[in-house]
Amino acid sequence: QVQLVQSGAEVKMPGASVKVSCKASGYTFTSYGISWVRQAPGQGLEWMGWISPYFGDTNYAQKFQGRVTMTTDTSTSTAYMDMRSLTSDDTAVYYCARREWFMDYWGQGTLVTVSS
Amino acid sequence: EIVMTQSPATLSVSPGDRATLSCRASQSVSSNLAWYQQKPGQAPRLLIYDASTRATGIPARFSGSGSGTEFTLTISSLQSEDFAVYYCQQYNHWPRTFGQGTKVEIK
Numbered sequence: 342q343v344q345l346v347q348s349g350a351e352v353k354m355p356g357a358s359v360k361v362s363c364k365a366s367g368y369t370f371t372s373y374g375i376s377w378v379r380q381a382p383g384q385g386l387e388w389m390g391w392i393s394p395y396f397g398d399t400n401y402a403q404k405f406q407g408r409v410t411m412t413t414d415t416s417t418s419t420a421y422m423d424m425r426s427l428t429s430d431d432t433a434v435y436y437c438a439r440r441e442w443f444m445d446y447w448g449q450g451t452l453v454t455v456s457s
Numbered sequence: 458e459i460v461m462t463q464s465p466a467t468l469s470v471s472p473g474d475r476a477t478l479s480c481r482a483s484q485s486v487s488s489n490l491a492w493y494q495q496k497p498g499q500a501p502r503l504l505i506y507d508a509s510t511r512a513t514g515i516p517a518r519f520s521g522s523g524s525g526t527e528f529t530l531t532i533s534s535l536q537s538e539d540f541a542v543y544y545c546q547q548y549n550h551w552p553r554t555f556g557q558g559t560k561v562e563i564k
Binding site for chain 2 (some may be wrong): 376378379385386387388391392400403436438441442443444445446447448449450
């Protein structure tokens, strides 16, 4: 069965960076894109960007351009989302999801807390 | 950027009743529209894609309709497990965008 398993919760200081991982199983990793979506506490869903594990192509929301880098490691079927210069506004649950159109399978989410 | 507007923000419904949720796009997204259900503390779950196709394992009481800029999610007879927040999402344009959500609560 398709599964996306994300790394554990993180607590970061303002100005720091965070790298969240998303390990895929149950399907051919290079056949589907990986999208990243975040959700601030009590808020809605916000699309951050997408990466193609096969081609390495990416597409980031303008809001995150220059501050987010999405990568994949096809040898371990793992996707990564790296965000720099964190502020308190980045406190959220970060999800990875399969596909770049509709998102059919989701990771369990990774809570990133930014606090001094 | 395509703005997705959902209405109402909150829908109070009795178990067994029908629920109708709306989603409007600021410009045409063709039929490239998905619906998700999210319960507290859980990841979103895909319900509908391509505006009207149920995802794998989704009960027939969930149905989607619409194209262009106006879309509807209907839950024909609400079960206790259906009380949740529902989001629409367009994938016709970059960036992908979500509506702000409709909370379906028990009346």
